[in-house]
Amino acid sequence: MRNRFHTIRVVFGTLGSLLIVLGGLLLIPLFIALIYGELATPVFLAFLIPSGIAFGSGFLLSLIRPKIQLNEKEAVLICGTAWLAFSAIGGLPFLFSFGASYLDSFFETMSGLTTTGITVFSGLDFLPRSILFWRSLLQWIGGLGILTLFLAIISIKGGGHRLFGAESHKIESVRPVPGLVGTIRILWIIYTGFTVFIILLLTLFGMPLFDSVCNSFTALSTGGFVPHDASISWYAQEGYAFAPLFEYILILGMFLGGANFLIHYRLFRGDARALFDTTEMRLYLGFLFGFTLLIMAEHLLRHPSLFTSHTEGFPDILSRLESIFRTSFFQTTSILTTTGFATQNIAGPFFGGAARLLFLVMMVIGGCVGSTGGGIKVLRVGILLKLVKREVGRLWKPKESYVPLLLDGKRIDPVELSRVYGIVAAWLVLLVIGGLFTAFFTSYTAIESFSGMASALGNIGPCYIPDAGMRELPAVIKVLYIFGMAAGRLEILPVLLLVRRKAWF
Numbered sequence: 080m081r082n083r084f085h086t087i088r089v090v091f092g093t094l095g096s097l098l099i100v101l102g103g104l105l106l107i108p109l110f111i112a113l114i115y116g117e118l119a120t121p122v123f124l125a126f127l128i129p130s131g132i133a134f135g136s137g138f139l140l141s142l143i144r145p146k147i148q149l150n151e152k153e154a155v156l157i158c159g160t161a162w163l164a165f166s167a168i169g170g171l172p173f174l175f176s177f178g179a180s181y182l183d184s185f186f187e188t189m190s191g192l193t194t195t196g197i198t199v200f201s202g203l204d205f206l207p208r209s210i211l212f213w214r215s216l217l218q219w220i221g222g223l224g225i226l227t228l229f230l231a232i233i234s235i236k237g238g239g240h241r242l243f244g245a246e247s248h249k250i251e252s253v254r255p256v257p258g259l260v261g262t263i264r265i266l267w268i269i270y271t272g273f274t275v276f277i278i279l280l281l282t283l284f285g286m287p288l289f290d291s292v293c294n295s296f297t298a299l300s301t302g303g304f305v306p307h308d309a310s311i312s313w314y315a316q317e318g319y320a321f322a323p324l325f326e327y328i329l330i331l332g333m334f335l336g337g338a339n340f341l342i343h344y345r346l347f348r349g350d351a352r353a354l355f356d357t358t359e360m361r362l363y364l365g366f367l368f369g370f371t372l373l374i375m376a377e378h379l380l381r382h383p384s385l386f387t388s389h390t391e392g393f394p395d396i397l398s399r400l401e402s403i404f405r406t407s408f409f410q411t412t413s414i415l416t417t418t419g420f421a422t423q424n425i426a427g428p429f430f431g432g433a434a435r436l437l438f439l440v441m442m443v444i445g446g447c448v449g450s451t452g453g454g455i456k457v458l459r460v461g462i463l464l465k466l467v468k469r470e471v472g473r474l475w476k477p478k479e480s481y482v483p484l485l486l487d488g489k490r491i492d493p494v495e496l497s498r499v500y501g502i503v504a505a506w507l508v509l510l511v512i513g514g515l516f517t518a519f520f521t522s523y524t525a526i527e528s529f530s531g532m533a534s535a536l537g538n539i540g541p542c543y544i545p546d547a548g549m550r551e552l553p554a555v556i557k558v559l560y561i562f563g564m565a566a567g568r569l570e571i572l573p574v575l576l577l578v579r580r581k582a583w584f
Contacts, residue, residue, distance in 0.1 A: 085145065090156045092144020097161050097225070098137030101168060105130035107216065108172070112209040122207050125175035133168050152576070158226060159573035162565055165192055165225055169217060173200075176210055182557055183550075189561050191217030192225065193568035194451060196303030196419035196540025197560065199550045203308050208289060211306045215293040221568070222300030222336065222451035223270055227263055269343050270451075274299045277332040284321040284328070286314065298332030301451045303419025303540040310421040311409075326405055326422060330412050337416030337446035338363060357487055358465075359447055359458040366415055366457065367408075370441060374434045375407040381431050414441040417453040419540025426543045435543070439526075442533040442542075443510075453538025453567050455506055459499050462486060466496075505571045510536055513563055517544075520553050531556075535563035 105126050112122050149157070169192070170184035179187070183199045190197045191214055203211065220228055274295050281291035290306055297304045307313035311329060315322040335343070342360060345353035354360055406423055410430075413420045423429045425438050445454010462484070469482055476482070484491045513532025518525060527543040534542035544552075552560075566574045 086153055086156065088143050088145050089149060089153045090160055091140050092142075093149070093157050094160055094164055095137045095140025095142070095144065097157075098133045098140065098164060098168070100137075100225075100228070101165055102130045102133035102137060104216070104220065105133060105169070105172070108209040108213045111212045112207070115208040117207050117209050120176075120207065122172075122176050122209050125172040126209070126213075128175060129168050129171035132171070136168075155573045155576050158569060159565075159577040161225055162189075162192060162569065162573075163577075166561075172210060172213055176207060182554055186557050186561055187214070188217060189564050190540075191302065191304060192221035193538050193564040194218050194221050194297075194300045194302035194417070194453065195535060195538040195564045195567075196297070197534060197542075197549060197564075198304065198540075198546070199552075199557070201308060201546070201550065203306060211293060212289075214304045215296040215302075215306075218300045218302030218304050219274070219296035222302065223266055227266065230260075230263055265344060266340055269340055269347070270299060273332070273335050273343075277328060280328045280331075281325060284324050285319060286321075286325055294329065295332060298329050298418060298420070299336045299451065301333060301336040301416045301418040301446060301453070301538075303413070305420065308546075312422045315422070323402075323405060326409050329420060330409055333412045333416045333418045333420070334367070336418070337412075337450050337452040339447040339449035341449050342447075358461045362461050363447055363457045366441070366444065367412060370415065370437055371404070371408045371411045373437060374411060374430065375403055377431045377433045378403055378407065378429065410438075411441070414438050414539065414541065415444065416446045416450075417442075417537055417539045421541060425541050426545075435526075438541075439530060439533060442530070442537045442539050443506075445537055445539075453536075455503055455537075459503060462491065462496070462499055463503070502570055505575075506536065506567075509563060509566060509571070513559055516559055517552075517556055520556055521548075523548070532560070532563055535560040536567040538564060538567045 108126050109118070109123065112118050112120075112126070117123075166185050166189040170181070170186075170188035173179040173184040173187055174181055179200065186197075186199055189195075196218070200206070277295040277298060278288075278291045281294060282288050286294070293304070293306050294311075296302070303310075305311065305313075309316060311326060314325050319325070339359065342353045342357070354364075406429060409420070409422050410425060412418070414425070425435065430438075441454075443455055444460050445456055446452020448456045448458040465484060465486065469484055473482060484496065510529070510532055513536065514525070514529040517523060517528035517531050521528065523531070523544060530542035531544045531549075534540060542549075562574065
């Protein structure tokens, strides 16, 4: 018999087991500190103390968990509280190592775990390597989700599938293999394999190993944290011979992270049709190349000297065209997959007004369902486009006629369609509220304010608020963006459920 406090015991008891996992993760950066001689600095205690807090509180909380199977509501509550608790404790190394405020530490950690990539820190080039590694590791863990990692490490008897569903709603209901454990194992094998592949490519062409690891972690997780203030443009500024190749390799990493991981599984099984036989993948590829060509075309129209100059030879023109294409393609991939890497400031002179509007559109769209990307998702945009097409077609048909909505030859369940309506509507409402609050409490323009909340809610990172301005945002806006990042990553429901009293009793 479940009493009124059963939910609290289940949620916080399971949270205790999750915090024990966090305690172990907080010890990993100490190996980086050992390699780079940082153990004699405050870094050692900066990770050891939070690890002890996570282990201690986790052990105590795990004692109260009743041995009863989780229900769906409890799984969703565990999901929401886990992300908040990981951010609350996982941000302590920033507080202890270089004196960041607790709010900024919490903000940075939530930004990392949700793979948003908005940073309120500056001077990244001078931070301890272990701290930079922790930022990247947070994003890599958050890419597939902290609950999927938990389920991969610890076997939960009863309710594990509900935990997976509460967080991994991005993964389609069709699993690659029967059974929860097999599905999670395949997802993490693919994710880890791609990460190692990108690390090897970057290192092979001359990127320092530490940078290769950090950038690979945040490319595959579509997170965007980097070890340098100048983001990916740092390598060109420092004169790395293969800096342009780094960009193409990271484009590949971002593309893989932003695609549905079930597509990757099909490709590994030898099914080459997976790239083109679904509406979502066709739209994903169409958006990537279509937006790239539009942004490139605008740049060329604004700078016609490339075609009118008589002083440049054909090789020089080709080189400039390649550079424009690479910059446009890199930034399009970065924004659409919600990674947030930058080789050019999206508010800078390289991009015109049309490009800046397209970036806002991409922030809303985001990556694919079943990917590490944020946003509304390409699949839902495809469903909405098909819905518009159906409604236009019904204008010349009898009112009583019913035309089912089909996607890739399969009928979309009305319940799933209602979920799409609800998520998109809630997403847009939060976007408007966040934009209004930002404009109200700051001096930023409407576009800048809108882009700030779009960046947080879409888990993107870059926006039209300057980096220095992001650090100086009022506390109320930072709290709002923290809420937006969590809501965007968990697709709103778990975060909203946390504040409902009826959900707990």
